[in-house]
Amino acid sequence: MQHFASDNYAGICPEALAALLAANDGHVRSYGDDEWTLRVADRLRELFETDCDVYFVFNGTAANSLALAALCQPYHSVICHQLAHVDTDECGAPQFFSNGATLLAVSGEQGKLTPEAIVEVVTRRSDIHYPKPKVVTLTQATEVGSVYRPDELQAIANTARAYGLRVHMDGARFANAVASLGLSPAEVSWRAGVDVLCFGGTKMGLPVGEAVVFFDRKLSDDFSYRCKQAGQLASKMRFLSAPWLGILENGAWLRHAAHANAMARRLAAGLAEGTGLPALFPVQANGVFVRLPGRIEAGLRARGWLFYNFIAAGGARFMCGWDTAPETVDRLLADIRELAAESA
Amino acid sequence: MQHFASDNYAGICPEALAALLAANDGHVRSYGDDEWTLRVADRLRELFETDCDVYFVFNGTAANSLALAALCQPYHSVICHQLAHVDTDECGAPQFFSNGATLLAVSGEQGKLTPEAIVEVVTRRSDIHYPKPKVVTLTQATEVGSVYRPDELQAIANTARAYGLRVHMDGARFANAVASLGLSPAEVSWRAGVDVLCFGGTKMGLPVGEAVVFFDRKLSDDFSYRCKQAGQLASKMRFLSAPWLGILENGAWLRHAAHANAMARRLAAGLAEGTGLPALFPVQANGVFVRLPGRIEAGLRARGWLFYNFIAAGGARFMCGWDTAPETVDRLLADIRELAAESA
Amino acid sequence: MQHFASDNYAGICPEALAALLAANDGHVRSYGDDEWTLRVADRLRELFETDCDVYFVFNGTAANSLALAALCQPYHSVICHQLAHVDTDECGAPQFFSNGATLLAVSGEQGKLTPEAIVEVVTRRSDIHYPKPKVVTLTQATEVGSVYRPDELQAIANTARAYGLRVHMDGARFANAVASLGLSPAEVSWRAGVDVLCFGGTKMGLPVGEAVVFFDRKLSDDFSYRCKQAGQLASKMRFLSAPWLGILENGAWLRHAAHANAMARRLAAGLAEGTGLPALFPVQANGVFVRLPGRIEAGLRARGWLFYNFIAAGGARFMCGWDTAPETVDRLLADIRELAAESA
Amino acid sequence: MQHFASDNYAGICPEALAALLAANDGHVRSYGDDEWTLRVADRLRELFETDCDVYFVFNGTAANSLALAALCQPYHSVICHQLAHVDTDECGAPQFFSNGATLLAVSGEQGKLTPEAIVEVVTRRSDIHYPKPKVVTLTQATEVGSVYRPDELQAIANTARAYGLRVHMDGARFANAVASLGLSPAEVSWRAGVDVLCFGGTKMGLPVGEAVVFFDRKLSDDFSYRCKQAGQLASKMRFLSAPWLGILENGAWLRHAAHANAMARRLAAGLAEGTGLPALFPVQANGVFVRLPGRIEAGLRARGWLFYNFIAAGGARFMCGWDTAPETVDRLLADIRELAAESA
Structure with a gap:
């Protein structure tokens, strides 16, 4: 019987499964130093039409938390919507991975952040007793099934830039947003000002794994060390990466x-x-x-x-x-x- | 071409793969609240002949680091062999997950800890400027391919108990040790004094995933929260757990x-x-x-x-x-x- | 010119200063192993009429954060009033010291928590995607100058106990509360169910330093290590502790x-x-x-x-x-x- | 009776005490926004003959740990001498403040690091399973009472630069080193390649407090937030800073x-x-x-x-x-x- 509780109740889609099976072929270098992983990273660069840095981690909790930790220090804060999964359903993971960064949750119609809400938070206080805002995180598609249009994203990104903030996108359902808008992945991400995208794989039909995509490559310095230390580097990486190949090919x-x-x-x-x-x-x-x-x-x-x-x-x-x-x-x-x- | 670089160069074994494919059947509850996961946990309890607590995480770095973090506080220390993987090849993961616990590495023949070496470290200092020893971690089989006999384990565990230390076993190659000794898993773990075992799955032929087995169930309090926060709770858990079923059945x-x-x-x-x-x-x-x-x-x-x-x-x-x-x-x-x- | 910005604009009171000067006498053992510190700890035990554990740290940020870290794990949460200093003015310190614990802020009249508000938060969710409540923190006197009566404290503590929560009191202005109520320190703290009190020294006229008082001594296990690791163990401890002696003597x-x-x-x-x-x-x-x-x-x-x-x-x-x-x-x-x- | 256990057995020197008493004059802005603190910071800039950033914290554990945390990420490593206080006597504080950075201890005559030893560590491994070296920390004077000459410091700093490492100096006894060498503070620090100096105050006769001096001001970005979050921002800061004024004046x-x-x-x-x-x-x-x-x-x-x-x-x-x-x-x-x- 099928259910509507979550899109993670679904199994592995045929294309991902075929690729996983194809990758199960003899001895292969571990920790991502394999053909499958290299090919998927290249394929993602083609998909996004830019020379981005790509990392594969085990789940969305880790993808978002590692990306946010890479964008801020423990005494910084991250502005998010009050329904954002990072704030409501990660059991404090962003705070754990960043060693204490604060999530500042704001309200907004249709589960969306707005430039106004961001300005309000950023300008609320500027004393050192309050964690300094450093990142804006958006969820695309949102937690309530709406989708940011590129102009909405760009307006948010412009506001973020004006205040020295980085833009992170929780894309657990990025595919659904792209499909909904009928636009290219680039238009919905870096061309609209996103610095780092956590591109969800599991909900697209993978067995396990998400991709962290750095459009601003300066931000990914030593990110592979960060993944390793945080228990997010798969030894048999091919089984995380190859399924991506399956779903990326033929759309x-x-x-x-x-x-x-x-x-x-x-x-x-x-x-x-x-x-x-x-x-x-x-x-x-x-x-x-x-x-x-x-x-x-x-x-x-x-x-x-x-x-x-x-x-x-x-x-x-x-x-x-x-x-x-x-x-x-x-x-x-x-x-x-x-x-x-x-x-x- | 096959290689000898690591036992993680190998792919998925047929039994694990068959179980993974069998589990890919329609909608299933996520986050471990599924039949496959429940069955494997029961099966592991049978295997170990005791009512242990079982958790499935993504890799060995996380398994060991989470287990150690559950056994100590940031100002404590963990005694390990100087060749122990947790000290030499985890990029500081135990320190990250525990927020600062110290690994105290000691030497020992054949990659093995000894009661004497443990006593020497524990009694070296007792001032608060030095992290207080709280855990002993052993690797079974060791990093150099030797295997602790039950009497060696018991002697270490007795020493640990005498000094108020918990015993953790890094069992990335626990299966190899069990096969080598020709003894039951229980004899090589809790009956010999081990409190927590990280039972390696990947090197046994799984695509991804390890099991953390708490023999002392008081130590696993809220451990599922710890896994969740640390990015180690799989949404489609069945694909981590079902392959275990495959390899556990029929030995x-x-x-x-x-x-x-x-x-x-x-x-x-x-x-x-x-x-x-x-x-x-x-x-x-x-x-x-x-x-x-x-x-x-x-x-x-x-x-x-x-x-x-x-x-x-x-x-x-x-x-x-x-x-x-x-x-x-x-x-x-x-x-x-x-x-x-x-x-x- | 005197001001009303903060009670920490005031300097050292004469009694504290006299004790500090008296303590500046020749060579004295460091790190708290001195006469002054032992005497003040005893004096505090007399004041509270119980055999509590006492630690001296540098400031209120650290006192509260270390105490909270001792009461919970990173995946736990701490219930506080939305005006609580730990949430609004510590730049994320509790999250930093605890490595990720979450503050759950609730509203309440006169800056006070109520049993009802606590029950509402504790029963809101029970899934592992949400940090498990483990501590209630109260501020006495509150951030808005009101004071909890012992019956109010007891009601909160009873509720906390019923849900397995510990009770922490931020007593930056504990003295003001005691003076206001005309009751003994014991009645306003442990007799009303408080497990740990951060007793503010600075606002009472000390140059620097607060006391962390554990009424439940099981909770202070290895707390001196925690202080040391967190940079809160003074080498010349006498200059933190002796001033307490000055203000405690003669009331x-x-x-x-x-x-x-x-x-x-x-x-x-x-x-x-x-x-x-x-x-x-x-x-x-x-x-x-x-x-x-x-x-x-x-x-x-x-x-x-x-x-x-x-x-x-x-x-x-x-x-x-x-x-x-x-x-x-x-x-x-x-x-x-x-x-x-x-x-x- | 005087002792030789530690130079922190001594009390407050007359010059520091006089300044502390002078600072105890009425209401003064808190958290470092006061005349005394501003003046001392200026005085230190004069002393070091450069426009450095200066922060006052409570003790050496915190000074060194916060400085190291500012220079690296959790997955980085810090090269130190095996007798370095940060490794042997801080109960894991650098690991705690940095959330997991690793100290790589090396041997060296007279308690000193050498360029050769640094090269050996840096070039030992370059895989992501090992924390990437990012900082060299030196103790001046060393833990065994020797002193680095400027040419020795410069050679180490040159090596550090060549490998992309920052140079931190634990100067708990910096004054003793300067007095020993008969050189200017600048020659023994930034002119010899030091990026950040923790300038010890306690052992020079202060009651409490050390100064963190950033010669490379880019490294001190948001450092005041870091201090605040880590419980190292004194509310009555004047009592930390004014004593510095006392000992800096008249040499x-x-x-x-x-x-x-x-x-x-x-x-x-x-x-x-x-x-x-x-x-x-x-x-x-x-x-x-x-x-x-x-x-x-x-x-x-x-x-x-x-x-x-x-x-x-x-x-x-x-x-x-x-x-x-x-x-x-x-x-x-x-x-x-x-x-x-x-x-x-």
Whole structure:
């Protein structure tokens, strides 16, 4: 049975699996000094149309935390949206990896930061009793399924630059954002002012692993040492990197993301039409948020559906994965309609 | 072409791969709350014949560092052998994860710690200007391919207890040690006084991942939070855990380790007989160390062989993996013999 | 000219100075192994009527951060009031010393935590993606000049115990609280459930230094090592400890605190009578908070008065020190009255 | 009774005390924003004949650790002499403040590092499994009472530069070195290639406090935040800074250091003449090291003398302070002579 709890409930996509199997061929140098890893890094440079530095780590917690640690010191602060995963769901990982940097969470519509909110935080205090802002972190697509447009990103990046801040992008669902906008990865990242992108692999169908992409290569000084010390250097690196090759070739990554986005739109449309339950946020990526009446929520759970209640966002969260079937969406919709009818 | 540089040059063994593929089946709860992970943890409890706590992390650096951090505070110290991987090859990871704990390295024959060496360190100083010893860490099999016998472990553990120290075992090659001794895993770990074992998976044929096994369950308090914060909680945990199931069933883990050990003995025997080059240490696990004449070493490299020069151990290191073929060993031996003949 | 910016603008009180001078007598063992330090520790045990563990550190940032670090691990969280100094004015020190523990700030009237607020935070989430609550920290007197009564403290401590949390008290102005309540130090600390108290020395008239007092002695295990490693062990400790002796003898500490409190009440009374400006919070310790009309604030600054604008608390803050003269209060009041008259 | 255990057994020198008392005058801005602190910083810039950045912290542990943390990242290493205080007597403080940087200790005659030893460490390994060298730290005067000449410092600094390393000087006894060499402070520090100096105040007669002097001002970026977060920003800063003014004026700092040095030479001369016990190291600063026969050592302790046994240096350590009286030296010598005669 498929679920909507998280896009990480999905398994390995066929393209990633094929590449993983292909890479399982005899003895290969360890720690990333292998053909697969070199090729994927090159492939990512082509994808982003720039000579970026690429590192592969095990998960998103580490990717974001290591990248942020590379951008600031313990006595600095990182400005984030109050729904940002780094602040709400990493158990203090950014603070651990950076040895004490502070997250300054601000509010913003649709899960998005704004230049105004950043200015407000940066100018609030300037005394040494308060950690000095040094980084802005954005989530693209956001935690509530919306997507920053390039002009929004650029405005944020311009504000960041004006105050001496670096721009980090948590791209756990970067693929969904790119698919949604129909733009090139470059336009949605470095051309819009992003310094470092954590490009999510797991939610795109990899078994394990994310890529940290430094567009400003001065920032990646000794980053491989940082990864090693922090327990994020895979010995059999090929099994982290080769699956990337699988999804990057023939655009599988983008197709899967587009599919997940389409499933979210299908769900949102069905909800609006069939039940009158409006999505709480624009459905621009692969998630749908909706305020479910208590009896409907309970009924869904009784029927075995798994999904999260994202209290801070104000409702139930339904995430679609690369493999979410239209039939699954339709079954969920049918169940909701039935429960709504019973409630009425 | 196969090599002897490291046992992590080998790929995924068939049993692990089969389990990984079997686990790639539809939607599954993330972060370890899945059937595969639960089953493997149970299976490990059976294997160790005790109700231990089991956690799966991404690599050995993290496994050892997290375990050590759980056993001490930043102002404590950890006694290790001077060839211990945690001290020589983790880029300061134990210090990073523990926020400053000190490794106190001591010498010892055959890469082994002794009760005497531990007593010497513990009693050396007792002032607060020196980090207080709190943990002993052992590597089993050792970095130089020898293996601690249970009585040696017990003697160390007794000494540790007498001084209030905990006992950690770096078991990156625990399987090789078990296979070598022909004893049960329990006899080589908790029954001999080990509190926490980092049970290596990668070198046994897994794509990624190690298990941290707490025999003293009081020590694992909130350890899952520690893993999460440190970027060591896999979202698609099943792909870390299921391969363990594959190698634990039908004893594949032990067969593979025994095979690797046999290949090391074959190599050592061939070296002794054919070239007169004696192994520097008892060949009890899957590594052979030998002082190669410069021309032979250069000749091997010229012929494409990859292997490490383990300077601190005094010679070249040849590691055998779960997949090392007898023919590979024989070809290496033939090359060495040829080169020795040329040199003569 | 005296000011109201902070009670740390005041210098060394005569009693502390006399003791410091008396301690400057020839060669004395360093690092706290001296007569002065032993005597002060004993004197504090008498003062608190219990066999507590006492440590002297350099400042309040360190005292609070080290104490909190002793009570939790990096993946834990500490519940505090949103105006708590540890959260708003320590530049991330608690996170640095603990290597990543999270402060969870909650609101509450008069700068006080409540059992209800604590329960709300503790029960909000229980998943491992969120740092597990382990400590409650209170400020006594609070940041806004109010004081917890023993029954309030006990209720908080009872709630904390019920959820497995430890209770830490930031007592930068503990003396002011004790003087305000007219109770014994024990009643305001351990008898009301406090595990660890950071007893402020600087604001009581010491040149430098605070005391960390562990009422639950199990919590102070190896705390001297923690202080040493964190750069908080004074070599010439006598100059930190002896001044404590000066203020503890003959009750100088309490007299000075009572005087500062009286000056705050004088100021508050004068404001209420002469200008109609009400104090924003109960004036129970040595601070007065008031919402000053812009022209009055500007006028005061133009006349050379130094005071803080405590934006988060909603107004200007006037702190009285151990040495604040009644004449200084009266001059300030006169200036405010004049400025108010001009504004009218 | 005076002792030779440590130069931190001495109290506050008259010049420092006078300045401290003078600074105890009414209300003064806190956290270093005061006249005294500004003046001392200027005075230090004059003393060093360069526009350096100056920070005052509480003790040497913090001074050295904060400075090293500013020069490297957690995955870097710091090359030090094996007798360096940062490695042997700080309970892991550099590792704590830097969140994991590794100290690489090397041997060297007379407690001194050499260019050769540095090259050996730097070139030993270059893989990411080993922390990358980034800093060289020297102790001036050394832990065994010798002193680096400017040409020795320059040679080390040149080597450091050639390998991209920064140069830190632990100057707990910098004054003794300057007095010994008869050179200007500039010649012994930045002109010889030192980037950051921790200038010891306590051993020169201050009650508490050291100065961190950045000659390369780019390295001190946001250092005040680092101090604040690490609990090293004094609220009543004037009591840390003013005493510096006292000893810097009229050259008291240098006179006291010269006196301590002279007492050490007096002791060494007396030992050589009267007892035939040679100093183990050149007596260039304020310490004398000598291998005492067991009965003499025991006899001295029985007569109440306090001194350390510096096992790693190979003998007993006798330190002279700013206040060590010639009579004290002579009494010690007389006791040693008596004990030697009894033993004979």
